Amino acid sequence: MDYLRPRSWQDAVALKTENPEAVPICGGTDVMVGINFAHIRPVALLDLSHLDDLRKWTHHNGTVELGAGVTYTDIIEGPAHHLPALAIAARTVGSPQIRNRGTVAGNLATASPAGDAHPPLLATGATVRVDSMRGTRNVPIESFFIGPKRSVLEADELIRSVRIPTARGPQQFSKVGTRNAMVIAVVSFAIALDLAERRVGTGIGSAAPTPVQAAEGGVYLESELARRGYWEKPRELPAAMVDRFSAMVSSACRPIDDVRGTTRYRIHALKVMAARTLRWAWADVVKGWQDAR
């Protein structure tokens, strides 16, 4: 096994083209498990953890850009208030030890349907910046995942950063597991309300071959809120509206039975989580509106 330690991002991208089979490693929370258990035997490791620029995040023009080396702890201690759903998800990742090493970019590269960052990224309409010697491309999150642990990343490409629009309304995230810490989601859900654009973003984890949006549910809620004038004058949501939304969310998933949970349980749990997170987020909208008056 070779160990490649690039001195700059340009160097890293060049090395990835020269060694397309090299496995990028940053936090190591996925890659090292694979190596420790001999599930993977990479020809080479491409160590990105020493590139200080990757560890930075910036905020301008309504977008937070997280460098590929930004850890979950960095998010919690940094741009959390701009990215509430992702920050909540970040706090549910693993343990302090894992949050100190794991990155959103690594979560994306692994592309597990259960990745905790994915539902918030889907709900907020994030974009993944991918670099190679051929150039840069910006991949909308909804077209990033193509199968279980498969993404559109090509062998010569590296994730440079993730761009996330800053919150323009309440956001929520919910995750079900057997305990609070060190849990791979049985099912997870994120919702992002955009009060400026009057849009409802959603993301579902661990309940389909890839993380997915519940686009129909979002559109239904947007139009129903508009029809009733709730965007202008927020009030408590009728139970029927919440039920309809959560039913549409749960019908957007295609879960399987596995060691962590059954199809039936996942569908039921997702329905409950969609209703709860909507109620939590909408309560903040109503309170914000009342406080402003």
Next chain:
Amino acid sequence: MLVELTVNGRRRSAENVWPGDNLLYLLREHLGLRGSKNACEQGECGSCSVYLDGALVCACLVSAGQAHGADVITVEGLADGDRLHPIQQAFIDEGAVQCGFCTPGLIIATHRLLAATTSPSDEEIREHLAGNLCRCTGYEKIVEAVRLAALEMAVS
């Protein structure tokens, strides 16, 4: 590959390290520091918790190459000669050590917690130690030990 790093304030180096080895293996098998324990090798149990450049990490999830040039503190680095660190003493005094396998990781994680928060609440203790599994104590004694250590360290 050659890996050079600082461990507990001392420059150390190891030759012929396989790049796929992790920092835990490097510490235990190349450098003879067997305080950090190997239980799960997947970041679940926290028994191998060490400081890597000031951050609490699972040594089993850091590749040896990533540790090159790093500053590592292990459980061996906490005692002052024969004098135990107050956290170590508190774990003994409260009976928080049973089989002892999880103890080094919990001591390091507690050290990190008390460096950030001098008098943590029980919720903060449990949240911060959530990455460290103990199959003996049921955690009550451990939480008590952390409280005692916080008190002792506040006094001294």
